[in-house]
Amino acid sequence: MTLVRERGLFVLVAGAVVLGGLTYAVASPSQYTAESTVVREAVDKDQTLPGSLPSLPGLDLSTGDAGGSGPPPSSYPDLLTSREVRLAVARDTFFFPTTGRHSTVVAHVDRPASLGQRLLNYTVWLPWTLKERAMQGLGSETVSPIGTPGDENGLIVPTEAEQEALDMLAEAVTAEAQGGGSLGETRRLMTISTTAPGPGLAARLNESFVEHLRRRVRAIHAQNTQQDLRFVRTRLADARRELKQAEDSLSQFLEQNRSVLADGDVPALSFRRDRLRRQVRFKEQLYSQLQGRLTETRLRLQRRQPVVTVAEQAAPPPTPSAPNRLLIVFISIGIGLVAGAGAVYFRSLRTSVEEDEDGQEKLARIRQGLTVAGLAQGVRDEIGKRRN
Template structure:
């Protein structure tokens, strides 16, 4: 019988498995192979579809709450000049005084910074899945349930192992770097670090730099994800509030340092003015009669020099007093630097997972897996039908034993 002729049915009415005759294999042969191996195709494809459908139905819903904030550039309050004239002898640039160097473009990084996340982690929220109101740190570190343990050590086993290794490395770094008293913000505890890692995956920020508010003063969209819509909105509001506090802390810290510097320079200028006035008073007291008589021009020149020094010190002292008043007013003002344009609200629909997409992908993947299984079985059947193919299969089976694998490794290492 020619190889290209269709196979005859066996005695029980079933066809022999289709072999692949190399270049003569056609799409029709593939269709015939799928029909004859329909049992294998249905088992493999159905198993993949069942796994994908089970995951789509069992995966917890995730809700994403969004809000829009305006990143405002800070301006000088009314009645306070933005700059002062240059003052000889004053080692500051009045035009840059009070500026923090914190541009609105830095707000997304501040939102996801460790300080802001740690402040949110210490906040108290209501968690519907446990029915308790507690801090985010305690919620993340509570003992997992039986179902969560089963998922962690079956489906999520690779990720569980990676998280465990990462935790070991963090603990080792913390022990090596621990020296003396440290701030809890700089060295969070192990429980707080877990909460920080969890929050890092739940929050994101994107900027919109186009339109009338484009450039430095633009819109920023804050997104937070949680298993409950109300919790997602609460997390969003907490992030915005702590971001606002963090920005104000940075600005206040800069202004306080500048205020301290101006006070020190004002005290120095006051002492210099007092010494200049004392020198002028002593000079006039000693040489009053001579200067009044119009004699000794050298003494008149010296008197004028001392008077110029007193006037300069008075001007310097007065300018520093103005600068001190300006800095105090800047410190006392309560101008918001972040304005919420769109408040966070509980989302009506979950954002993830996309169950329909998962099922469709599992159907496509199942079909591909079933077709691959049929193809490999046909390849094996074709190899079994040939003498050379049977020898190659026997060699493959014999080389895949544990003893042969160990022997191959030893030969590669140069050991017999």
């Protein structure tokens, strides 16, 4: 009977909530998700090139991670969402269907707001707009763009548009092992998903992320291998110098003792000659092995780079992945029914209180207590109690 009697209020409240849900479902832009599958490859640490020279007994020429200086496959998801990869993608040019123009992600997020967006910023989103303006006023420190020298400590500080582009790309891309589960060394397949307002844009973003992930992995591998190469070159230069010194010592000894060694066998001189020859042979073997390691490191830099192989290329999705407009409508209908019933219940409760004399007195006290004067009086009473 209460619902029937207050059916007007019920219909108005429920209708307003449902109308708001319908408006949100219709006005929300469609989001498309493009997926690609890649194979994460890396060089095994124990893998060596054919024809590598064996190590000399008791001599360690390793550089810490020879043969496997690239990042492990388990780190690829983190590299995909790293700042370097996202920044490289943000500098690429894409076609944005919302603006109908080709631009970089940084230029897209830094474009002037449209009339509709400005109306929303100063109506619905007014609190957040005021908060942003206040933060901009407090943070008046000048910042330098990414890729240019930063502050006196050498830090590179992104501009507001660059940071917004990085945040947007961080939310647009995800990576996970195909079939679920943890990303382990044995799970080489990885699915990369990118979400964007258009199907073509989602596919192009996916391709850009894959390409820059491949470049990032190779750059890390090249950097580590270059360090190994510099180490081997330094050791080779030392070995060349030591070999020359050993050969000069042997040559000088033979020149000085040529006549004595030719006349007969002198044990002390023969022992010293054999020792110098052994030193020369050892230095020759060391120098030869280091030359082989240098060639091996150069070939590893060129031929053994870990790569990201595309097993299934991203394609523009035919249907949007979000929002689920039908689900939004059903949820808004449920919330509208609950809100309408709640409004009817509170009105009937208020009516019953107003019809009771004791309830009217309590209601008047509540109204009086919620006024500014009532709140101030309550504060004064509380301070007086604490003093007493």
